[in-house]
Amino acid sequence: KNQVEQSPQSLIILEGKNCTLQCNYTVSPFSNLRWYKQDTGRGPVSLTIMTFSENTKSNGRYTATLDADTKQSSLHITASQLSDSASYICVVSASGAGNKLVFGAGTILRVKS
C-alpha cells in the first residue's frame, strides 16, 4: 500500500534555531516528492519538488533532501523565523497510469520567540 509517514507529528523550537523534518514513503513506482507549507487557515503551498535523480533542493532557508534508495526525505529549516510556524506536508507522486498523489499527515512546527 502506498503510504507517506512524517515525523515528528509536532515540534516546538526557538526562533533562530534550525530543525529537520522527516518523511518516509513506500510509494512505488516513484515519480517525484514535494514539500508543501500550510499556514493555519490556508491551503498548502509548494516549497520544493524533487525527482528520482535529485538529492537536494533549496528554496531560501528551506533545504530538502531525497534518498531514493532508502525512500526517505528530509526538510531542513535554517535560522527559523516566527513565520515558519505552519504544517509541513510531504507529498509523493507515483508514476504510471493513475499518477495520483499520496499525502503525509504533516508535521506541525511552532516557532516561538
Next chain:
Amino acid sequence: NAGVTQTPKFQVLKTGQSMTLQCAQDMNHNSMYWYRQDPGMGLRLIYYSASEGTTDKGEVPNGYNVSRLNKREFSLRLESAAPSQTSVYFCASSEALWDARGNEQFFGPGTRLTVL
C-alpha cells in the same frame, strides 16, 4: 490573479441538509481536484476533473457529487450531509493531471464544514 478561490469559507449544516461548495481558478488550468483534510490525516482525494467535461472518483467519493461547470469552475455537492463529512475541504488546480514535473497543484484557502 486570485489563483484558486473557494466559497463559502465556513458552513454549519444539520444532518440531512444539502449544500454546494464552489471553486474557481483563474490560471487557465485544465485539471481540478477536491480534497478533504481531517485531523491527523493526509489530504484525501474526493473527486477530480482531468479536463473540462470529465470527472472521476478519487479515494473517498461516497456521499459527494461534482460538476465541472466550465474550465474555470468545479463544484462539490453534498446531497445529504452526515456528521462524518465534517472536515476542511480544499479545491486545487493544475495545468495537467496529477503532478508530472512542473504541474504543481495550487490550492484554495479551504472551506470549513461542520455537520451537526
